[in-house]
Amino acid sequence: MAGGAASGGGPRADTYAADRTWLLLPAWVTLSILVLAPVAMMLVYSFLTKEFRGGVIWEFSLAAYDQFFFDRGLFGDEPPRIEWTYILIFWRSIWQAGAATLLSLLIGLPTAYYIATRPARQRAVWLFLITIPYWVNLLIRTVSMKFLLRDQGPLNDALLGLGVIDAPLSIVNTNLAVQLGLFYSYLPFMVLPIYAAVERYNFALSEAAADLYATRWVILRRILLPNVRPGIIAGCVLVFVPSLGSFLAPDLLGGARNFMIGSLIEEQFKGNAGNWPFGAAASMILLTLVLILLLAFARAQSRESR
Amino acid sequence: MAKRYDLRVYPGFRAVTFLCLFVLYAPLVVVMVYSFNASPSITNWEGLSLRWYADVFTGPESAKFKAAARNSFVIALVAASVATAIATLSATAILRGGRFRLRLVSFGLISLPLMVPEIVTAVATLIFFNAIGFDRGLLTILLAHIAFCIPFAYLPIAARMQGIEDTYEQAAMDLYATRRQAFVRVLLPLMMPGIVSGFLLAFIVSLDDFIITNFVKGAGVETLPTAIFGSVKQGIRPNIMAISTMLLAVSVVMVTLSWLISRRDTTR
Amino acid sequence: MKKLLTTSALALSLAAGAASAEGKLVIYHWFEYIPQELLDKFAAEHDVEVVMDTYDSNEALLAALKAGAIGTYDVAVPGDYMVQIMAGEGLLDTIAEGELANKGNIQPQWADPAFDPGRTHSIPYQWGSTSFMVNRDVWQGDINTTDILFNPPAELSGKINMLDSQGEVLAMAALHMGIPQCSTDREQLKALNAMLQEAKTHWASFNSDTAKEVLVSGDAAVGQIYDGFGAKARAEGANVEYAFPTQGYVVWMDNVVLLKDAPNRENALKFMDFLLEPENIAAVSNYARYVAGVEGVAPYLDPELATQPESNPPAEAGPGVFIAVCDQATQEVYDQIWTNLKK
Numbered sequence: 004m005a006g007g008a009a010s011g012g013g014p015r016a017d018t019y020a021a022d023r024t025w026l027l028l029p030a031w032v033t034l035s036i037l038v039l040a041p042v043a044m045m046l047v048y049s050f051l052t053k054e055f056r057g058g059v060i061w062e063f064s065l066a067a068y069d070q071f072f073f074d075r076g077l078f079g080d081e082p083p084r085i086e087w088t089y090i091l092i093f094w095r096s097i098w099q100a101g102a103a104t105l106l107s108l109l110i111g112l113p114t115a116y117y118i119a120t121r122p123a124r125q126r127a128v129w130l131f132l133i134t135i136p137y138w139v140n141l142l143i144r145t146v147s148m149k150f151l152l153r154d155q156g157p158l159n160d161a162l163l164g165l166g167v168i169d170a171p172l173s174i175v176n177t178n179l180a181v182q183l184g185l186f187y188s189y190l191p192f193m194v195l196p197i198y199a200a201v202e203r204y205n206f207a208l209s210e211a212a213a214d215l216y217a218t219r220w221v222i223l224r225r226i227l228l229p230n231v232r233p234g235i236i237a238g239c240v241l242v243f244v245p246s247l248g249s250f251l252a253p254d255l256l257g258g259a260r261n262f263m264i265g266s267l268i269e270e271q272f273k274g275n276a277g278n279w280p281f282g283a284a285a286s287m288i289l290l291t292l293v294l295i296l297l298l299a300f301a302r303a304q305s306r307e308s309r
Numbered sequence: 310m311a312k313r314y315d316l317r318v319y320p321g322f323r324a325v326t327f328l329c330l331f332v333l334y335a336p337l338v339v340v341m342v343y344s345f346n347a348s349p350s351i352t353n354w355e356g357l358s359l360r361w362y363a364d365v366f367t368g369p370e371s372a373k374f375k376a377a378a379r380n381s382f383v384i385a386l387v388a389a390s391v392a393t394a395i396a397t398l399s400a401t402a403i404l405r406g407g408r409f410r411l412r413l414v415s416f417g418l419i420s421l422p423l424m425v426p427e428i429v430t431a432v433a434t435l436i437f438f439n440a441i442g443f444d445r446g447l448l449t450i451l452l453a454h455i456a457f458c459i460p461f462a463y464l465p466i467a468a469r470m471q472g473i474e475d476t477y478e479q480a481a482m483d484l485y486a487t488r489r490q491a492f493v494r495v496l497l498p499l500m501m502p503g504i505v506s507g508f509l510l511a512f513i514v515s516l517d518d519f520i521i522t523n524f525v526k527g528a529g530v531e532t533l534p535t536a537i538f539g540s541v542k543q544g545i546r547p548n549i550m551a552i553s554t555m556l557l558a559v560s561v562v563m564v565t566l567s568w569l570i571s572r573r574d575t576t577r
Numbered sequence: 578m579k580k581l582l583t584t585s586a587l588a589l590s591l592a593a594g595a596a597s598a599e600g601k602l603v604i605y606h607w608f609e610y611i612p613q614e615l616l617d618k619f620a621a622e623h624d625v626e627v628v629m630d631t632y633d634s635n636e637a638l639l640a641a642l643k644a645g646a647i648g649t650y651d652v653a654v655p656g657d658y659m660v661q662i663m664a665g666e667g668l669l670d671t672i673a674e675g676e677l678a679n680k681g682n683i684q685p686q687w688a689d690p691a692f693d694p695g696r697t698h699s700i701p702y703q704w705g706s707t708s709f710m711v712n713r714d715v716w717q718g719d720i721n722t723t724d725i726l727f728n729p730p731a732e733l734s735g736k737i738n739m740l741d742s743q744g745e746v747l748a749m750a751a752l753h754m755g756i757p758q759c760s761t762d763r764e765q766l767k768a769l770n771a772m773l774q775e776a777k778t779h780w781a782s783f784n785s786d787t788a789k790e791v792l793v794s795g796d797a798a799v800g801q802i803y804d805g806f807g808a809k810a811r812a813e814g815a816n817v818e819y820a821f822p823t824q825g826y827v828v829w830m831d832n833v834v835l836l837k838d839a840p841n842r843e844n845a846l847k848f849m850d851f852l853l854e855p856e857n858i859a860a861v862s863n864y865a866r867y868v869a870g871v872e873g874v875a876p877y878l879d880p881e882l883a884t885q886p887e888s889n890p891p892a893e894a895g896p897g898v899f900i901a902v903c904d905q906a907t908q909e910v911y912d913q914i915w916t917n918l919k920k
Contacts, residue, residue: 016404016405016407016475017405017406017407017408018405018475018478018479018482018488018491019401019402019405019406019488019492020405020406020407020409021488022401022402022406022488023402023406023407023409026398026399026401026402026406027398027399027402027403027406027411027415029394029395029398029399030395030396030398030399030415030418030419030459031415031418033395033455033456033459034418034419034421034422034456034459035418037434037452037453037455037456038418038421038422038425038430038456038457039418039421040437041430041433041434041436041437042421042425042429042430042433044433044436044437044440045429045432045433055905055908056639056643056662056666057639057640057643057644058643077766077767077770077910077913077914077917078763078766078910079909079913088916088917088920091920092920110325110328110329110332111329113319113321113322113325113326113329114322114325114326114329116319116322117322117323117325117326118326120317120318126502127505130505130506130509131560131563132330133329133330133333134509134513134560135557135560135561136333136334136336136337137513137516137517138513138516138556138557138559138560139337139340139553139556139557140517140519140533140534140537140553141517141519141534142519142534142537142538142541143340143537143545143549143550143553144336144337144340146541146545146787146790147336147337147339147340148336149787150336150339150794151335151336151339153794153796154796155794155795157339175796176781176782187332187333187336190329190333191509191510191513192461192510195465195506195507195509195510196464196465196468196506198465198502198506199465199466199468199469199502199503199506199507200468200469200472202469202502203469203472203473203499203502204472206316206317209316209317210316213316219316219319222316223319230472233467233468233471233472234465234468237464237465237467237468240420240423240464241423241461241464241510244423244424245423245427247426248426248427248428254741254783254784254786255784255786255787258781258782258783258784259741259782259783259784259919260777260780260781260782260783260919261919261920262916262919262920264426265426265427265428268426268428268429269428272428272432272640273634273636273637273640274634274636274743275636275742275743275744275912275915276743276912276915276916277636277639277640278912279432282428282429282432283429286425286426286428286429289426290424290425290426290429293424294424297420297424348813348814349813350793350813350814353793353813353814369612369613369614370609370613372613432644435641435644435645436644436645438645439644439645439646440645445646445649524641524644526630527630527649530630531631535631538633539608539609539631539633540608540609541786545787545790
């Protein structure tokens with residue numbers, strides 16, 4: 004990803020090389036103060052001693068990471084074993100977010116493509132059509148989604164009435180409901196970057212391929228998709244990462260029977276546990292995972308494009 | 310050359326798009342219908358009524374919701390504009406600034422707000438504001454929103470800029486355009502679709518944010534999401550549905566206006 | 578762009594420069610828990626500008642104050658156990674003898690509660706209970722037993738919504754097993770852990786935000802719920818009944834506390850005196866459907882409140898107990914049990 008979005012246009016493009024310092028200055032100032040400094044503070048907190056009921060004591064401690072990786076039994080006095088609880092929670096979240104991203108891509112890519120190939124003056128309207136639902140608060144949208152998917156909800160009524168199914172589908176409180184909720188939460192984050200990429204795709208490339216007797220699906224796979232890949236990658240990142248940390252859809256649609264990363268971390272800061280260093284440590288582990296994932300992706304991509 | 314078929318058209322893509330719109334709008338229909346429910350419940354239908362719309366404007370919470378809506382819009386507008394500007398400048402440096410040491414680091418920094426779980430940013434920012442003795446209020450919300458909107462604006466903008474060959478600007482500069490002119494007259498117009506989608510993303514992200522806002526807002530300052538989240542803790546009532554429906558109406562009006570404007574532009 | 582900046586600057590200044598009254602009072606409160614008219618009345622009587630901020634759980638209140646919000650607010654409204662925790666954390670100011678003119682109005686049963694002996698930091702706001710409701714269309718048998726939640730009949734299994742709140746769930750579980758809430762007995766704790774793992778197989782969801790909606794819509798046949806929400810669920814037409822288990826149920830009381838470093842301490846005390854007047858606190862009860870802890874409110878109360886089944890436990894009901902505050906070592910075991918339950 005990093006290589007992808009950063010390298011397009013190529014490092015050869017250096018029109019504004021002389022201006023780059025002041026061009027980057029606003030971003031550096033804003034983000035250093037508002038993101039980098041707080042994240043650095045979190046990193047420090049993850050190595051501090053927890054204060055009972057929230058807060059930290061300024062003493063170095065590895066307890067937070069120990070709690071994450073080692074299981075010492077209910078009373079904390081058994082010999083340490085590998086702790087699977089949090090790994091399982093992370094795995095579950097990654098899996099759910101991945102499934103939601105795939106779903107968003109399957110629906111979002113054709114949608115973005117379709118919009119980008121509309122006549123120029125219709126496109127703005129189509130884009131707004133995709134973003135209008137997001138003027139309604141996420142909580143309200145999620146609750147309405149739940150209403151639709153209920154056992155006695157309109158979806159089941161319609162399917163029963165049409166004779167498609169004999170008994171109501173139980174969707175609420177399942178993983179599928181969570182994935183649908185996440186998909187619904189972040190769909191424009193998939194559509195908009197892909198749209199921006201397809202919109203500047205040069206269809207002469209497709210024409211050329213067609214002249215060489217490529218079928219349109221071959222063109223799609225071999226020419227179009229590689230060309231709009233930066234948009235697809237941006238879209239996947241924008242859906243995957245927020246899905247990882249979200250807790251509204253899992254809570255309301257999934258029934259919150261199991262922690263997801265987001266609710267686990269939230270519980271450390273706002274819940275009963277009040278274990279700030281552990282919440283900070285879990286966040287740092289999540290951050291590290293995401294960064295490793297993205298770096299691996301960037302490497303694979305830059306190797307491929309070489 | 311006679312085309313065998315339209316290469317731009319893929320069978321099924323239109324169907325998927327309409328399916329997509331259906332999925333997006335079905336829950337909104339629920340919201341709209343139940344905003345007209347006479348009953349205070351959101352699950353039992355008791356006939357048509359406008360009482361919840363009246364409640365939004367004249368009810369005991371009307372002042373709070375009005376203030377919250379105003380705050381939300383001002384913050385979203387300013388945060389998205391500033392973030393889009395910062396993102397455009399950064400994308401230009403990163404994609405058109407040649408090879409330099411801090412290039413990847415800069416990109417990483419810009420993406421950072423995306424990688425950090427919101428709740429962490431929220432707590433960390435709160436602790437940070439407290440540490441430097443910054444009073445919480447509307448300004449702290451605005452600053453926090455600008456920061457996390459930057460990557461959302463950046464990615465569509467960068468995705469677009471990558472696809473624009475720098476030959477256009479080079480050509481302009483060969484014709485004695487200054488770098489500034491090449492940027493303003495050539496690159497920016499070509500970038501517009503990316504900038505618009507970047508702004509839109511940033512705008513809705515800011516408009517919908519709850520977690521960070523809830524932590525960094527000052528006493529008595531509400532945005533729509535914090536007001537709505539607080540309100541539904543006491544049970545979801547149709548007045549929230551009415552507010553949502555009105556927000557939808559506002560956005561539809563904006564769409565219509567933008568469509569009319571774009572039509573006038575092309576017919577001129 | 579220039580126009581945009583002007584507009585936003587205007588809006589920012591509008592939002593910032595509203596202060597004009599003599600004094601000020603900054604309340605940190607639950608959302609929708611006090612009628613606006615009552616705040617206006619106080620503001621008019623004392624020429625004070627009232628600013629309110631809201632939180633959504635006792636723990637969120639504590640987290641915000643510990644993260645540095647202390648010194649911003651004058652009063653807050655924590656629940657019973659949270660008063661004790663906040664006092665222990667040094668977040669509360671002490672109300673000296675004689676500083677509250679209306680302190681004598683507090684009902685004797687609430688004048689010296691265990692969570693704030695002698696009421697040195699707080700005054701009663703509202704109280705009620707947390708139990709559960711059962712859909713009578715689905716289950717006609719006895720509901721006044723915690724077995725409904727933890728060992729339910731087949732008809733109710735898989736149709737139970739629990740509150741997504743450690744305190745309420747674990748306190749109810751302790752009542753069910755007849756063990757103390759802060760047990761240090763290892764066998765009891767292991768049994769509690771095992772019992773919850775088993776009970777979870779019967780539960781459909783953990784949800785606090787839509788605890789009422791799932792009962793009204795019929796998505797859940799049993800739901801753990803606060804009494805006031807229960808009354809609202811019933812009022813919305815659901816055939817649900819609030820249970821008072823013979824094993825006992827959870828009682829809670831919210832209290833107005835004087836925060837440490839309150840910027841407007843004088844006004845905070847005036848506000849507390851104001852809320853100790855029967856007429857004023859009765860207005861809160863009528864609004865929130867809970868019970869006040871002040872003498873002489875009856876004449877001002879909505880008559881329906883007096884007969885509301887959710888506020889009137891039957892004679893055979895078990896004891897109502899507050900959520901207990903455990904010491905650190907014990908609490909860590911309970912936190913672990915909760916994590917095990919939700920992993």
